Amino acid sequence: AQSVTQPDIHITVSEGASLELRCNYSYGATPYLFWYVQSPGQGLQLLLKYFSGDTLVQGIKGFEAEFKRSQSSFNLRKPSVHWSDAAEYFCAVGPYTGTASKLTFGTGTRLQVTL
Amino acid sequence: GAVVSQHPSRVICKSGTSVKIECRSLDFQATTMFWYRQFPKQSLMLMATSNEGSKATYEQGVEKDKFLINHASLTLSTLTVTSAHPEDSSFYICSAATGRNTIYFGEGSWLTVV
Numbered sequence: 001a002q003s004v005t006q007p008d009i010h011i012t013v014s015e016g017a018s019l020e021l022r023c024n025y026s027y028g029a030t031p032y033l034f035w036y037v038q039s040p041g042q043g044l045q046l047l048l049k050y051f052s053g054d055t056l057v058q059g060i061k062g063f064e065a066e067f068k069r070s071q072s073s074f075n076l077r078k079p080s081v082h083w084s085d086a087a088e089y090f091c092a093v094g095p096y097t098g099t100a101s102k103l104t105f106g107t108g109t110r111l112q113v114t115l
Numbered sequence: 116g117a118v119v120s121q122h123p124s125r126v127i128c129k130s131g132t133s134v135k136i137e138c139r140s141l142d143f144q145a146t147t148m149f150w151y152r153q154f155p156k157q158s159l160m161l162m163a164t165s166n167e168g169s170k171a172t173y174e175q176g177v178e179k180d181k182f183l184i185n186h187a188s189l190t191l192s193t194l195t196v197t198s199a200h201p202e203d204s205s206f207y208i209c210s211a212a213t214g215r216n217t218i219y220f221g222e223g224s225w226l227t228v229v
Contacts, residue, residue, distance in 0.1 A: 019219035034218070036220070040130075041206075041221055041223070041225070042212075042223060043119075043121070043208055043220045043221050043223040044180065044208065045220070046217070046218075046219060047157035049217060090159070094218075102149055102161050102164055103149075103161070103210075103218060104161075105158045105159045106158060107157070107158045108157075108158050115199075
């Protein structure tokens, strides 16, 4: 069965500091990996996704993620955090079958940004 | 990016009544849509997969007679919570998949059953 682990429930960083959110997955086949961001009371916005190709993926809002197969990880990074980045971040994994498939989400990491 | 819209964003209903939530893909056709439920400060739990023109596929433990899903067109799926109870109060989110298998989420709908 597929699963996603986000070890950090809550992270606090200072504005301007770098950020790394961890994500580890368990999946029997080639995974299709996603990072989403959710502001309070809102839906989810796709930050980036990875299936194949360059293992360093660029997303929106200055985020990037690196796929490391050997570590089963897909960590999200940002060089300099802005106060508006405070939100809940979800990592998700799903199969890439050519048609839409359901995603399995991690428990999320809540990011707090201090000024 | 693609836009998925949910309506209503917030709804309050009385116990025992039914409430319908709509999920629309605004600028693309979605053969498949997904319905999730999210409890406060928790992750998203998939409820069902909605396929246009066919019956929805429900996840284990989800009551299909209570959570009715209809996917009548390539741009619209509806979730109807029947005979709602306070424990059904939650944040419901839909998602829709584009032809490139990228999944976009709606803004979510807050349901409060009083």
